Amino acid sequence: MRGTRSQSLLAAALALGLAGCVSVSTPDPTPATDGGNVTEKLAELTVTSAGSMRGYSRDRFPHWRGTGKNCDVRDTVLKRDGEAIKLSGCNVVGGRWESVYDGRVLTDPSEVDVDHMVPLANAWRSGANRWTDAKRGDFANDIQLPHLFAVSRTANRSKGDQDPSQWRPANRSYWCRYAENWVTVKHHWQLTVNTAEKAALTEMLGGCTWASTP
Template sequence: MKRTGITVTALAAGLTATFLAAPAAQAAPPAPPGKAVSIKHLKALRVAKEGSLSGYSRAKFPHWIDVAGACNTRELVLKRDGKNVKAHANCAPYSGTWYSPYDGATWRKPSDVDIDHMVPLAEAWRSGARGWTTRQRQGFANDRASSQLWAVTDNVNQAKGDKDPAKWLPPRASFRCVYVRSWVDVKYRYRLTIDTAEKKALTRLLNACR
């Protein structure tokens, strides 16, 4: 079976390589491409009606998996995105400061911070991940090498849920250009589809960016 000119086997290899190449620590998620490249990538995405959520469960996207020794993906993202982070011997952070770019809030307890999937797992399922293997979905759900994982305020992440940018945007308006560029980057990397309303919203938002 082929998807947009690449085989499922090749896609699996790519996802695995992306995951294994993830950096151990850095100050923030990798920056998405700029406006011009994002517009080009958006035009390349296939527009299709969203698929059904039938058969979906978060368990089909295994996370947070152990990555380095006792550390799991959530713990590593908390360390990557926080400042002065202190952790127990088992790798779990217990103090530090975390700035949430979605709303501009700063937090000092890890329990106040969620790790958001830029493209939510349910959204990915509806736009192509339903046909992936569990290994591919695991790579997607734990991808620290792209713009996919963000440490953000927990209730802001909960408000987002599985909504795409046609239905939800970060409350901090100055971050929205980075947000939509990141969204397009993840969808493009993983060959996920977009629906008509989603493309219209992304086009409008990208065109308005400086």
Template sequence: MQFLTLTLAFAAVAVAVPIDQNLVARAPPNVPTAAAAKTALAALTVAAQGSSTGYSRDLFPHWITQSGTCNTREVVLERDGTNVVQNSACAATSGTWVSPYDGATWTAASDLDIDHMVPLSNAWKSGAASWTTARRQAFANDLTNPQLLAVTDNVNSAKSDSGPETWKPPLSEYL
């Protein structure tokens, strides 16, 4: 669990660093200041990462219904985009998104993935293996913290399940 907390705090530092606001349409929610994130990091005890034994992405139910017909993915797309239009099923039919990881601009929601900044496998190895399914579902669909981001799909694929301790986005301004 300490490793997960450390990973989340490290991710918060990455997000808290000033970003050229011309590159990012909208920031994720509740991003701490750089000072607050550094304070949280300094207070942590580092623990060894756990095993990936038993991990399956399916153990983290994600893209659950948030409201009406809107699932977590559609909520993040609407939050992170500009001029987003959604159909009656809540699917984004148009809009503009700027990926914070590479600065690419997209007008088709299909070009975007919703990234778990702290990958689900990373969470598993950091203590989520002992969580209930409900707690893993809450983590995988967390709209309260800066955990979910709309990003270029192939950049997210390249990241795979690497955590912020080993993977850095290609856009250095994001760091």
């Protein structure tokens, strides 16, 4: 119930445009792990070949949505994931971030990217090509799920649009959470996985203590 109430408050605040950039408490982007739940979700994902990139453009996933005077979802994530945040109005101009992908500590916002756990191009190949632009916008700005993270620019560019069979974080201690978050996002948005992708996720989750516990 607490999570539902927080989500409702956040939705209401966003709907009002966060007038004056009111500070809103956002849900923890990395909730407590539930091994049984995520393995069940993985089993429920549809396995099929990756689709075509025909017609793809990042513009088909409108982001970042505004959340007040000159503020947007990117600012929201930077504030949520950082420490000692410095603002100019609602824009984040300073702070400290630890990138979960590679463990780098960053103090310059220009070195920080907000990464989509499931990249937009991967989502397109996994079924988002059939959505409306409005729904793709909902996906691209989703801060309710563990989908948007402030990470180092170098790690984000290295990841690109690759799935876990092609790219994994240099920080191996994050692999369990990475696989869990990937499955959570794909399951919620009813996106598909390919054979290699599912095998990689199965392998990653199989190496997690909680995932191997009956």
